[in-house]
Amino acid sequence: MRILLVEDDAMIGEEVRCALKDNGYAADWVRAGDAALLALAQQQYDALLLDLGLPGADGLAVLRQLRTHSLLPVLVITARDGVQDRIGGLDAGADDYLLKPFAIGELLARLRAVLRRRSGVASDQLSNGQITLDLAAKTACWHDAPPVPLSAREFALLRALMGRPGAILSRAELEEKLYGWGEEVESNAVEFLIHSLRRKLDKEAIKNVRGMGWLVQRAS
């Protein structure tokens, strides 16, 4: 995988480049916007890591120009964290957004996600680092434990939670996923399913937030 890194700060550039190399990516590093456009024209890349605050051509300008002819995955790095800046970056065509200061681990994880999304290969597994849900087999497993088969409703509920690890879903939202229109909602159904999922996986697998709903842990 070949990555183009556009970063004007020597210290950050050096660290990111080394980290990319350490993790098996081929990385080219340029320090200015016009140099980035030149490199993009000459070389085929798998992803672009773009700092927005650049001398020469501004990062957003580089992104806009790139987007006129290319769908290259772009991860934007910026020190601006205003909501407007974020929206501006995403509107200009960034795939994701990384705010300074960041940790290398976070950068690599986002980069992997951007590359995976672009490769179009949808995994048939959902995982949050604790629970792995097999969408085809309709089984789930807790860490390294053997997979357990789930009932249709248990699967529907866990799938809803695993779709957005870390997000809290209210009872109404979960019921919506479990029942079709016109179907009568049984009281306590959600509690009952969560109880049985906790028994099959682990009592820590699904967390409850008082007054808000339930969630599965975000991958750390």
Added chain:
Amino acid sequence: MKRSLQAQLSLALTAAILVVAVGAGGFGFVTAYRDSIRSQDDLLMQVGALLKHSGAALSLDGAGMAAAGDEHDSRVTVQWLPDPGDPPTDAAPLPLPADLAEGFHTLLLHHEYFRVYVQALPNGKRLALAQETDLRQHIAQRSAWRALLPFVVLAPLLLLAVQRIIKRLFAPLQALRQEIDSRREDDLQPIAERLLPREVQAFVAAINGLLARVEAGMAAQRRFVADAAHELRTPLTALSLQAERLGQAPMSETARERLTRLETGLQRARQLVTQLLALARAQTPAGAALQPCSLHEVLREVIEELLPLAQCKQIDLGVDSERDACVLTQPQELAQLLRNLIDNAIAYTPAGGAVSLRMERHAQWVALEICDTGPGIAASERERVFQPFYRIDPSGQGSGLGLAIVQSIARRLGVTLRLETADPAQQSGLRVRLLIPAA
């Protein structure tokens, strides 16, 4: 001493009106009195002149007496004066002395004062015309009072009118004072000059100039803080990345321990810079427009974000009310305000404690309470904790900016904020009560 223009002006005008009224009234009174006396003297003289020509033919009883006028009080007594040397006759109505010179005299006769005019006739006889002074004075006083009357009636009316005019003239100034009084401290909009009197306009223009300079200064300061925080982030990022990479290299136990301390320090510096930037942004004049949004949704976003922190400390973070409420706000900024407050609550609550949120819908407001089971904030500290960089415990880990950010955002969003004791019996726990405008 406070000097009020309005009070001074109204006092001065009142005094001036009173002096003029008293002066003019007094002058009128005296003049009218004198004129009246004089005109009565003239009357005596004219009667004398009239009698002088027909006097020879005038027949008077005995020593002579004629009464002019019907009323006893207003009559004029006419009598011959006895020739010098003649004994006074009892027949004369008034005991006038014989040696009276020609002209006017005021005499005490029969225990009453009389005004007497002596007129010599061509035949050598002398005619005396007398009138009671009491009566004359009575008439003079009546006309003098009549001259005074307009001032007595009009002066109070004039005073009232002047007071009203002054009040009306000063009304724009009062309105201006109220407008400036009710301004928020960060509202540096120029004052409208349109409806003000010309004299005040120049003054207001000068104040507006000052406001503009203050505004520019504040904007420059905010820009500097934002730029500085922004510029600090880049080297801080580099330092953190280097420390992170250093951690992957083989090293001794001692070196690793020191690296951990270094990383903690870097983490703290990163947090400080982030908070500084947030504060600078929260202090810029309102940006995004307010919109109706679900408070429950904003809370969910914030709780999702802070849940890992609460779980680390085994703190039970949750909401105690079922029903949602719609608020009129800017959701990202409200989320940032709540994030700072809940983050604080988690930080100061000991492990195993609880942080509870409760909302309550009122007509104009949605009240949101954030209660924790931490030590709370002493009443004496509740003002100061909102000052930037103020920390109750100076050795604490926080940046000291969290509550300053909260207050700045609260001002922008029209949110009222109060710190209370959550558990008054135990004197512990902090309850932050927010009143958010309802949609």
